[in-house]
Amino acid sequence: MTTALTAKGRATRARIVESAAHVLREAGLAATLDDIRERSRTSKSQLFHYFPEGKDQLLLAVAQFEADRVLDDQQPHLGRLDTWEAWHNWRDAVVARYEAQGDTCPLGSLFQQIGRSTPGARAIVVELLRTWQEHLATGVRALRAGGLLPESYDVDGAAAAMLAGIQGGVSIMLATGRPEHLKASLDWNIARMREAAAVAP
Amino acid sequence: MTTALTAKGRATRARIVESAAHVLREAGLAATLDDIRERSRTSKSQLFHYFPEGKDQLLLAVAQFEADRVLDDQQPHLGRLDTWEAWHNWRDAVVARYEAQGDTCPLGSLFQQIGRSTPGARAIVVELLRTWQEHLATGVRALRAGGLLPESYDVDGAAAAMLAGIQGGVSIMLATGRPEHLKASLDWNIARMREAAAVAP
DNA sequence: CGTGATGTGGACCCGCCGGTCCAGCCACCG
DNA sequence: CGGTGGCTGGACCGGCGGGTCCACATCACG
Numbered sequence: 001m002t003t004a005l006t007a008k009g010r011a012t013r014a015r016i017v018e019s020a021a022h023v024l025r026e027a028g029l030a031a032t033l034d035d036i037r038e039r040s041r042t043s044k045s046q047l048f049h050y051f052p053e054g055k056d057q058l059l060l061a062v063a064q065f066e067a068d069r070v071l072d073d074q075q076p077h078l079g080r081l082d083t084w085e086a087w088h089n090w091r092d093a094v095v096a097r098y099e100a101q102g103d104t105c106p107l108g109s110l111f112q113q114i115g116r117s118t119p120g121a122r123a124i125v126v127e128l129l130r131t132w133q134e135h136l137a138t139g140v141r142a143l144r145a146g147g148l149l150p151e152s153y154d155v156d157g158a159a160a161a162m163l164a165g166i167q168g169g170v171s172i173m174l175a176t177g178r179p180e181h182l183k184a185s186l187d188w189n190i191a192r193m194r195e196a197a198a199v200a201p
Numbered sequence: 202m203t204t205a206l207t208a209k210g211r212a213t214r215a216r217i218v219e220s221a222a223h224v225l226r227e228a229g230l231a232a233t234l235d236d237i238r239e240r241s242r243t244s245k246s247q248l249f250h251y252f253p254e255g256k257d258q259l260l261l262a263v264a265q266f267e268a269d270r271v272l273d274d275q276q277p278h279l280g281r282l283d284t285w286e287a288w289h290n291w292r293d294a295v296v297a298r299y300e301a302q303g304d305t306c307p308l309g310s311l312f313q314q315i316g317r318s319t320p321g322a323r324a325i326v327v328e329l330l331r332t333w334q335e336h337l338a339t340g341v342r343a344l345r346a347g348g349l350l351p352e353s354y355d356v357d358g359a360a361a362a363m364l365a366g367i368q369g370g371v372s373i374m375l376a377t378g379r380p381e382h383l384k385a386s387l388d389w390n391i392a393r394m395r396e397a398a399a400v401a402p
Numbered sequence: 403c404g405t406g407a408t409g410t411g412g413a414c415c416c417g418c419c420g421g422t423c424c425a426g427c428c429a430c431c432g
Numbered sequence: 433c434g435g436t437g438g439c440t441g442g443a444c445c446g447g448c449g450g451g452t453c454c455a456c457a458t459c460a461c462g
Contacts, residue, residue, distance in 0.1 A: 182365070
């Protein structure tokens with residue numbers, strides 16, 4: 001369908017998505033097509049030219065855009081969790097990223113708006129979470145392979161708990177404005193891993 | 202302000218709040234005053250009679266209503282976390298509660314809608330989380346007092362991490378439809394506590 | 403019973419916002 | 433240089449939904 005897009009066209013489309021993402025971060029669900037149109041310096045017709053299926057399609061593109069950023073912002077740490085130092089650096093990166101993001105959750109409000117209705121939104125979130133947890137599990141396995149954790153360590157359980165802790169910490173931060181729970185969760189989970197290391201062979 | 206409310210008036214008001222909560226669970230942010238009016242078998246004028254400040258005020262009342270239920274649904278377990286058995290019973294109650302709730306988050310969508318704009322919504326969530334964590338901390342202290350955990354155990358860190366894990370597990374469940382992370386988080390956190398118990402004096 | 407307050411029904415209003423349409427623009431290609 | 437096709441501007445529309453208004457019912461109480 002979207003074959004034949006000149007360079008100019010692609011640039012405009014990208015500008016629309018970025019602007020939409022920006023507006024959505026600020027206004028959340030209150031964001032309107034007119035806000036997006038204004039910020040991207042385009043017109044109504046362009047919005048529907050590039051996203052013929054309307055607002056939902058645009059929001060979906062924004063969701064994908066934001067989802068990609070989530071993991072990118074944690075690199076290069078997330079890809080190299082093979083030492084305790086790396087884990088702590090990653091922890092700092094996560095905290096910094098979400099503190100900078102402040103009290104808006106791009107994916108959260110996006111998901112609220114197009115959640116159950118379209119299957120696409122759920123797929124994006126599922127894929128993001130799956131990849132994220134995969135990275136964490138790989139990191140835990142790297143520690144184990146390096147002799148820093150016992151052979152019997154429950155890798156997937158640890159990764160799942162870690163991911164849940166992050167999500168919860170972020171949720172609470174969005175609701176209360178305070179990052180303490182995010183920090184506490186990360187610190188607590190990492191500390192418990194290091195305890196397992198202390199009794200490791 | 203709300204002095205002078207006859208028994209009939211109070212009943213109608215309560216019926217409106219309950220109906221609104223029900224509709225919001227199903228429709229989420231798509232819920233309209235007309236849906237609420239229909240379900241509660243009232244009329245537009247009654248909605249504004251009991252909530253003169255409009256929709257936000259009604260949603261706030263619903264938020265309070267839902268927040269109260271969250272902790273009630275965890276009782277009596279949440280108030281008596283003084284044995285390992287009690288902790289596991291509580292864990293089961295939490296999982297059951299959220300599995301029954303399915304993939305809707307009353308407070309979540311409510312907060313999205315009236316979040317930053319009105320201070321009241323944030324206050325409700327903050328208070329809920331504070332009380333919840335307090336209960337957990339009390340439970341951990343009870344274990345410690347019973348000699349099941351070392352004297353030096355980080356009570357508040359454990360409680361904060363546990364709460365974050367629950368929130369994250371629920372968030373993920375809402376997004377993906379699967380309760381695995383909620384269970385994994387609870388189980389992992391409780392198991393780590395029991396490990397500390399194993400080396401306790 | 404009468405009377406004033408409280409409770410109730412529903413028609414109406416109006417601004418907002420997603421979506422449509424068409425006329426004109428500009429870039430590339432022969 | 434002309435024309436074809438993607439690109440752009442903006443006026444316009446329709447209905448949805450929060451909010452208003454007023455007439456009427458009902459009830460508490462002396």
